[in-house]
Amino acid sequence: MILFGASVSPFVRKVLVVAAEKGIALENRPINPTTSDDAGFLAASPFRKIPAFRDGDYTLADSTAIVSYLEAKFPAPALIPQEARARGKAIWFEEMADTILYGVEFKIFFNRIIAPGFLNMPGDQKEANEAQTTLLPPLYAYLETVAPAAGFLAGDDFSIADIAVTSMIVNMTYANAAVDPAKYPQLAAYHARISARPSFVKLIAADRAMMGL
Ligand SMILES: N[C@@H](CCC(=O)N[C@@H](CS)C(=O)NCC(=O)O)C(=O)O
Structure with a gap:
């Protein structure tokens, strides 16, 4: 799994902290969203926003969407409460x-x-x-x-x-x-x-x- 964007972005950091808390290995590519010509980033982020994410053939942008995906795929420890x-x-x-x-x-x-x-x-x-x-x-x-x-x-x-x-x-x-x-x-x-x-x-x-x- 690849996460595009640098951790100085509070949204990228949000996803990296979620991954660390869950023990998920993410490859982090700290691209510049404005200038990057990384084809993987552009394919995952239609509006050049970070974070963007790839898991095999599946892509997402938006930290909340990515966290929701990670929560469903790696439920423990839960970071979105059930109650x-x-x-x-x-x-x-x-x-x-x-x-x-x-x-x-x-x-x-x-x-x-x-x-x-x-x-x-x-x-x-x-x-x-x-x-x-x-x-x-x-x-x-x-x-x-x-x-x-x-x-x-x-x-x-x-x-x-x-x-x-x-x-x-x-x-x-x-x-x-x-x-x-x-x-x-x-x-x-x-x-x-x-x-x-x-x-x-x-x-x-x-x-x-x-x-x-
Ligand atoms: N709602 C989005 C916000 C993402 C966002 O605005 N990221 C900023 C960096 S903190 C960005 O990509 N800025 C570059 C741009 O707007 O061109 C999320 O949660 O991921």
Whole structure:
């Protein structure tokens, strides 16, 4: 199985963490989605988005679709809860991370890291600063109300909810928009605990080395 895209993408990281937690061997090809002419990537991702995925003759794009496939094919350990309330919450947190958190993460991470570091462009620092000061606080404030002191976001077990939210906050951390423990102590402790899992630690170390952080 091949996963296209680099782990600095929070969506690629989400799939790589799922694979690591389940003990699935994935070959990771960290292609650039904008410029890649890798035929395998283009065949798997009709709109040049990462992550994209191939398993034999089967292809998928979109992290949620790929995680759903991996969950069905490799059910243990379960990362999408079965119980109704827990499953609903897991999908809510994954969706909240992938849309609401990502909308703010993009303005901060793109302008501070991707544009200057990889595209040789200055990045719109005003947009990044405004996103950090006005758009991000309500999101961290919400997560502060739901982050558990022990345990997980959806049900009793570690799940896609924890992976998706943590993956997005990891990118905020790279871009100097980390959770301030003085303002959001529960969320900061939760983020530290989940991002310390071995499935995250290796990827974060590799990202930091790649970005020179
Ligand atoms: N909903 C998609 C989002 C994927 C996405 O937007 N990936 C970004 C990288 S973080 C991308 O491919 N950007 C390149 C582009 O839009 O050209 C998922 O969950 O996989």
